[in-house]
Amino acid sequence: MNIRLLGAARTVTGSCFEVEVGGHVFAVDCGMHQGGKEAEGRNREMALYAPHRWEFILLTHAHIDHSGLLPRVKRFGFDGPIYMTPPTQALVEIMLLDSAHIQEMEAQWKNVRLKRRGEAGEVEPLYTVEDVHRVLPLLKQVDYGQKFSPTPGLVVTYRDSGHILGSAFLEIEAEENGRPLRVVFSGDVGRPAQLIVRDPTPLEEADYLFLESTYGDRDHKNEKESLDELAEAIWYAFRKGEKVVIPAFAVERTQEIIYCLYLLFRENVIPADIPVFVDSPLAIQATDVFRRFKSYYDEDMMALVKRGEDPFRMPQLKYTLSTEESMAINSFVGTAIVISASGMADAGRIKHHLKHNLWREGASIVFVGYQAHGTVGRRIVDGAKTVRIFGDDVAVRAKVFTINGFSAHAGQRQLISWVKTLKNKPRHIFLVHGEYEAQKTLGALIEKELGYPVSIPDYGEKISITVERAPMWWKEIEEEVPTVDxxxxxxxxxxxxxxxxxxxxxxxxxxxxxxxxxxxxxxxxxxxx
Ligand SMILES: [Zn+2]
Ligand SMILES: [Zn+2]
Structure with missing residues (x-):
């Protein structure tokens, strides 16, 4: 089996592995590269992907860094089935449409700027809403634990990875020279005891494991502490009559934060009459999907539902779907909690809320998720004094809270515990979906504690794995090395x-x-x- 890394190699975003086995070629995930010019350039390099060669795609979950290039590969020649769990399908539909809309708007905006500067040329959107409508008929459902064979000689099983609703890790069994070769792609692994979704399913057996490593170098604080920090951020703004702005990923994180607020309101930890605006069309649609797929909830959430309670319908919650409703939040006087997307503050309505509140002393800006290099969110978290939003420099005077405990990713110890659930000794573990420093830390720990060999493949590398010998790999894509001053x-x-x-x-x-x-x-x- 040969595996080519087309993303999420020594970085977090752009998950895509091209797998070649027994004359068949397919891809695991097809995510968007995010954060910075170089990453975005990779989204346009379709020649590297060669999607016309792919028979099918196995999608681990709905997040854009795993699904965001599906419409683009369809446009560039892919035409096979794309497998995923039922909640993932529901989420992917709304997420891709939202993503296409953002792509179109950004291209339009850039073109206006080019024209205004009198420059020639035109920016094409990465893909359009129409491209998304072409890829949607290719989506096929497969549920957890259901073994299926997308092509002769290959058996695939989706297992719950406990990361977001519908997320999966993949067990792939291939036959090579009459012997079975078992490969696991972890997708994104969730944090045990996460709200709403179940804990990650234990591993069975694997010869090779491709393991995500987003938090390879640290552990999360516990849930109780995170709830306290959230309450503190709300009280801080409440005392000054300002707003609490929470950039949150539309899927899972927004619903989790709503759940947390529900708990804080229920226990009277925060004032009962603070309105909560969910101001992201995507988050509102995603919340609907969550309400539709209750059978995928964990026990606690299920028990709540059975008692007739619904955190997504609590009286303080206001879903602001229209642009007018969204703009009205800015003229709302007094404390309100605004949950908006994107989670890394790079796109979407959150940019407006940051522009209106970042400079206000007394406001709280609460980061509850991972902030990739090069994003506005990362710059604020890293302590920038001003950030550029919509072409203006906005001073950072609000109090910035970074709450790590809400992560939808397993922390370092939790990743190791999950690897320990393997019933056999794997021949090799490849770390993917993490920043290089974090990966080196996790790799060293796995080698020391579990004695499994670990490697950290790079972008564009191709790895050859068999059950007979150690893996071999080589660089397939030669990138121009930029000169650095x-x-x-x-x-x-x-x-x-x-x-x-x-x-x-x-x-x-x-x-x-x-x-x-x-x-x-x-x-x-x-x-x-
Ligand atoms: Zn994810
Ligand atoms: Zn991811």
Whole structure:
């Protein structure tokens, strides 16, 4: 079996593995690359994908970094079935339509700017709503635990990975030279005890495991602490009569935050009359999907539903679907909680709410999810004094809260525990879907604690695996290495450090201290050569 890494290699986004076995070619996931110009350039490099060769696609879950290029590969020649669980299908439909809409709007906006500057050329959207309508008929349902054979000589089983509603890890059994080869693609692995969804299903047996490693270098705080932090953020803004703005992924995180607010209201931890606006058409549609697929809930949520309670219908909640309703939130006087997307503050209505509230002392901005490099969210979390939104520099005066405990990803220890559920010793583990530093930490830990060999493949590499010998791999895609002006990079670091030195707020953040310690270690290593 050969596996080519077309994304999520030494980075988090763009999950896509091209698998070649017994003369058949297919893909596992087909996600969008996110965060920065280089990543976005990869979304347009369809020649690397060669989707006309793919017989089918196995989709682990609905998140855009796993599904976001499906309309594009369809446009560039893919025409086979795309397998996924029923909730994933419902979510993928709304997410791709939303994504296409964003692509179209952004292209339009860029073209207006080009024209205004008198420049030639035109930006094409990555794909359009029409492209999405062409790919939707290809979606096919397969449920957890149901073994199926998408092509002769291959058996695939979807198992609950406990990450978001409908998310799966894949067990793939292929026959090579008369011997079975078992490969597991983890997809994204959830955090045990997560709200709403079930815990990740234990692993069975695998010769090779492709393991996500988003939080390979840290553990999450516990749930109780996160609830307390959320309450603190709400009280902070409430005392000043300002708003609480929560950028949240439309799928899962938004529903989880609603659930948390439901718990805080129920226990009278926060004032009962604060309105909660769910201001994202996608999040509103996703919440509907959650209400439709109750049989995929975990026990606690199920018990709640059986008692006739519905967190998604609590009286404080207001779903603002129309643009007018959304804009009215800005003129709303007094404290309100605004949950909006995108989760990394790079697109969608959240940008308006940040523009209106970031500069307001007394407002709370609450990050409850992963912020990729190069995104607006990451810059705010990293302590930027101003960020650019809609072409304007907006000062960051609101209090920024980063709550890690809500992650839909397993933390370091939880990933190791999940790997430990394997009933056999795998021949090799490949770490994917993580930033390189985090991957190195996790890799070293797995090798030390479990004694399994680990590698961290790079973008464009092709790996050959069999049951007979150690894996081999080579680089298939040669990228141009950009020349870096190291001196000006260092001057930039210098300038930023000076900024931190003059800021008094950062000292209060224990996370900032930990990061600074890590930086210190790296600088020392650099100097030591
Ligand atoms: Zn995901
Ligand atoms: Zn992912």
């Amino acid at each position: 190291w001196m000006s990079e260092l001057i930039e670091i210098d300038r930023r450090l000076a900024e931190i030195e003059t800021s008094k707020t950062w000292l209060k953040s224990p996370e900032a201290k930990v990061r600074l310690e890590k930086l210190k270690e790296r600088v020392e290593r650099l100097l030591a050569g």
